[in-house]
Amino acid sequence: DVKVTQSSRYLVKRTGEKVFLECVQDMDHENMFWYRQDPGLGLRLIYFSYDVKMKEKGDIPEGYSVSREKKERFSLILESASTNQTSMYLCASSGSRTLNYGYTFGSGTRLTVV
Amino acid sequence: TQLLEQSPQFLSIQEGENLTVYCNSSSVFSSLQWYRQEPGEGPVLLVTVVTGGEVKKLKRLTFQFGDARKDSSLHITAAQPGDTGLYLCAGLLVGSGAGSYQLTFGKGTKLSVIP
Numbered sequence: 001d002v003k004v005t006q007s008s009r010y011l012v013k014r015t016g017e018k019v020f021l022e023c024v025q026d027m028d029h030e031n032m033f034w035y036r037q038d039p040g041l042g043l044r045l046i047y048f049s050y051d052v053k054m055k056e057k058g059d060i061p062e063g064y065s066v067s068r069e070k071k072e073r074f075s076l077i078l079e080s081a082s083t084n085q086t087s088m089y090l091c092a093s094s095g096s097r098t099l100n101y102g103y104t105f106g107s108g109t110r111l112t113v114v
Numbered sequence: 115t116q117l118l119e120q121s122p123q124f125l126s127i128q129e130g131e132n133l134t135v136y137c138n139s140s141s142v143f144s145s146l147q148w149y150r151q152e153p154g155e156g157p158v159l160l161v162t163v164v165t166g167g168e169v170k171k172l173k174r175l176t177f178q179f180g181d182a183r184k185d186s187s188l189h190i191t192a193a194q195p196g197d198t199g200l201y202l203c204a205g206l207l208v209g210s211g212a213g214s215y216q217l218t219f220g221k222g223t224k225l226s227v228i229p
Contacts, residue, residue, distance in 0.1 A: 004156075009154075033216075040221075041221070042202075042219060042220070042221035042222060043202070043219045045216065048216065058216075090156050090157075092156075094217075102147040102149070102159045102162055102204065102217070103147075103157075103159070103204075103217060104159070105149075105156030105157050105158070106156050107154075107155050107156050108154070108155065108156045110154070
């Protein structure tokens with residue numbers, strides 16, 4: 001069964017901490033995405049990557065960075081966590097040859113910054 | 115401006131009722147997907163429609179892609195409590211080009227089916 005695995009389901013971090021969210025996919029997908037999901041705001045794209053070591057800013061990149069050193073792994077980094085980054089974070093992947101077939105999402109990480 | 119508008123935003127119905135959720139845009143999409151998301155989980159792909167006018171059925175769920183590929187609908191017959199969740203539509207814009215792999219998402223319809 002194909003999978004996108006996010007390292008943590010729940011995280012609680014303190015303001016100012018550096019936070020790493022990890023995402024691994026086993027489908028050999030070229031494209032990987034990080035979204036945050038908040039009530040009333042829907043899914044908002046933070047960053048995406050269409051190849052190893054490539055990254056593109058999404059709609060809300062401020063306060064975040066990403067790393068893609070290997071094809072299967074895409075990491076989201078909160079440089080200095082703030083309370084307004086409390087959210088549900090979703091990782092997704094897709095294949096460039098199967099764009100019409102949508103994304104595979106991970107189960108999400110519920111991050112609380114206190 | 116939201117590229118994909120979903121309606122209604124919230125829907126609460128009794129078990130056994132029928133319902134329709136809409137996804138509308140002024141833009142043309144090369145494909146459109148529907149996802150269902152349960153609380154605390156990531157969205158799960160239900161279906162992809164590619165051809166204008168296409169209709170796909172998944173048990174009690176019927177998906178339709180508009181003739182002009184600008185809109186879509188999801189119809190559920192005899193809703194069950196297990197249908198409860200957030201339904202998201204998402205599409206790949208025509209002319210996105212080989213360098214753009216982003217889906218455009220609607221904000222979702224939150225469905226509650228009461229036993």
